[in-house]
Amino acid sequence: MRRIISILLLGIVALGIILTLVKIPFGVSKTKVGKYYIDKGVEETGVTNIVTSVVVNYRGFDTLGEVTVLFIAALGLGAVLSTRKKKVKRKVEPASLILYTGCRFLFPLILLFGVYIFIHGHLTPGGGFQGGAIVASAFLLIYLGSRERRIGERGTKAIESLGGLIFVVVGLAGLVISGYFLRNFLPKGIPNLLFSGGIIPIIYIAIGFKVGSELAGIIDNLGGAVSRLS
């Protein structure tokens, strides 16, 4: 019964959406603001990756809010899963030598790739969020390879807080020096060089560390909870 009702409901919603979408042209640029960012983005921000200039410069305040959402989600996960009970020692079967060695070999390479992605976020595809996710995937690989290894919780929390603090402090420095929060007060430099774009690479590196340590902490929390469950 519920299945039929849901299908009917979804059908009605789908009909409404189809009738609306037919009127919207597909494959042409629609927003004026997007065109403005593409035309003026490089000279206004000094960043050649326009997506980065939108994320960190034009909508930097929005990104600060999104980073806060991520922080609260990680914090909530830690609060939900935290237990006072002392850790029960379980027998863990060690991974095979090939898996273990392979993980240890790949871990620094993946870490290096993630750092490269977020340092070059203003020049090439990539940035803090993507680079942070890659860094966290390196930690996930370590967890798969050797289960007894743990990330220090203090360390991830410290790096996470430091990243958020750098973001806010750079924004406040813009407020003090030139009158607007998150104003790009450093010289913009020549586009297509590594040291260009003023505060944008600094903020993106801070976001990269923050996202990486947050996602690694999430993996750590979930892994601990699952091993306690069984």
Next chain:
Amino acid sequence: MIYYLGAFGLIFIGLYIVLVKHNLIKVIIGLSILNTGINLFLISIGFVKKGTAPIFSHPGLKAIRMVDPVPQALVLTAIVIGVAVLALALSLAIRLYQHYGTLNLRKIREQKW
């Protein structure tokens, strides 16, 4: 047009799973599929035919026919937040399982929709 179809296909599959299934893990998987569909829809709104990525990777590149950067910037952060919210939902599921010993939403007494 096929992008819209794919995006709304994913969105409706996700909504259907959320409405019909009783297993909490399956509901969370449905939410994840829904999230992916919405991301795909936002990206396909900004699509331009024969457009390139909005990156001036070498100085001579002209700004004709580039895709809209604004939806890409939105989706970029939405993906990472989606992962974090998914992890939060899974942690709540772990707690529910520890408390009730089941993940079937019908058998959990205090909570019915």
